[in-house]
Amino acid sequence: MKPRLTPRLRTVAAMVPQGARVADIGSDHAYVPVELIRTGRAVKVIASDVHAGPVENAKGVVAAANLEDVIEIRLGSGFDVYQMGEVNSAVLAGMGGFLIRDLIIEALPLVKSLECLVLQPMVAIRELRVWLLQNGFEILDEQVAQEGQKFYEIFSVHYTGRCLETVDFKTAEMGCQMFRAEDEISMNYLAQRIQKTENVIRALAQAKDAEATELHAFEARLKLLKEAQACLSIQRK
Numbered sequence: 049m050k051p052r053l054t055p056r057l058r059t060v061a062a063m064v065p066q067g068a069r070v071a072d073i074g075s076d077h078a079y080v081p082v083e084l085i086r087t088g089r090a091v092k093v094i095a096s097d098v099h100a101g102p103v104e105n106a107k108g109v110v111a112a113a114n115l116e117d118v119i120e121i122r123l124g125s126g127f128d129v130y131q132m133g134e135v136n137s138a139v140l141a142g143m144g145g146f147l148i149r150d151l152i153i154e155a156l157p158l159v160k161s162l163e164c165l166v167l168q169p170m171v172a173i174r175e176l177r178v179w180l181l182q183n184g185f186e187i188l189d190e191q192v193a194q195e196g197q198k199f200y201e202i203f204s205v206h207y208t209g210r211c212l213e214t215v216d217f218k219t220a221e222m223g224c225q226m227f228r229a230e231d232e233i234s235m236n237y238l239a240q241r242i243q244k245t246e247n248v249i250r251a252l253a254q255a256k257d258a259e260a261t262e263l264h265a266f267e268a269r270l271k272l273l274k275e276a277q278a279c280l281s282i283q284r285k
């Protein structure tokens with residue numbers, strides 16, 4: 049079985065620090081570990097999954113790539129199957145934002161020791177970002193990956209202990225450095241977010257039972273996104 053690395057997973061792998069010893073939690077197919085070793089980005093990967101099926105799947109992929117000496121596969125939940133010091137980075141991709149948050153909370157001492165966590169939540173992205181910033185994590189890098197019409201937010205973080213008391217609306221919505229004038233994919237994502245927000249506002253405006261506060265929240269979001277787009281468009285010229 050040859051790993052098929054999609055743009056999402058390629059971006060995740062590219063955000064792992066060079067020379068890392070990596071935990072890939074919720075690895076499933078182990079495509080990220082194989083890419084990390086093949087490109088020389090990681091020197092060792094310990095991949096894990098809470099379900100036996102994905103673990104067997106991952107073992108097959110790693111055996112086919114002949115990388116069993118540098119990629120280990122373990123069965124278990126979150127960071128439970130890792131000892132302090134075994135890895136210095138972690139990838140948690142393709143899971144919900146609340147699950148990622150809970151797995152971090154359950155293993156805080158180990159997580160605090162890591163140089164870098166690469167996170168790619170499928171849902172509750174805003175909630176995870178806000179939680180991280182309010183609980184001592186700093187965002188190191190933010191990227192957007194595109195697969196067809198689907199966009200994925202990916203961020204790398206590490207623990208500093210500096211907690212933000214509040215996270216402003218703009219940072220919660222748009223991250224710290226996710227949208228960049230020179231990055232076509234992030235600009236396409238911004239345009240899609242604007243279009244989707246406009247669609248929601250249109251639907252809410254027509255719905256008889258829509259809450260005014262809900263409509264206002266979407267209007268505020270639209271204003272923010274449009275301002276960012278205008279500002280970045282000027283930078284592109």
Ligand SMILES: C[S@@+](CC[C@H](N)C(=O)[O-])C[C@H]1O[C@@H](n2cnc3c(N)ncnc32)[C@H](O)[C@@H]1O
Nearest residue numbers: 073074075076097098099102124125126141142
């Ligand atoms: C959608 S797959 C994502 C696979 C891969 N990381 C990716 O991004 O393509 C999510 C994987 O997370 C695993 N998973 C769910 N909860 C988990 C937990 N608590 N600990 C470890 N793995 C978990 C699931 O079994 C599944 O294989």
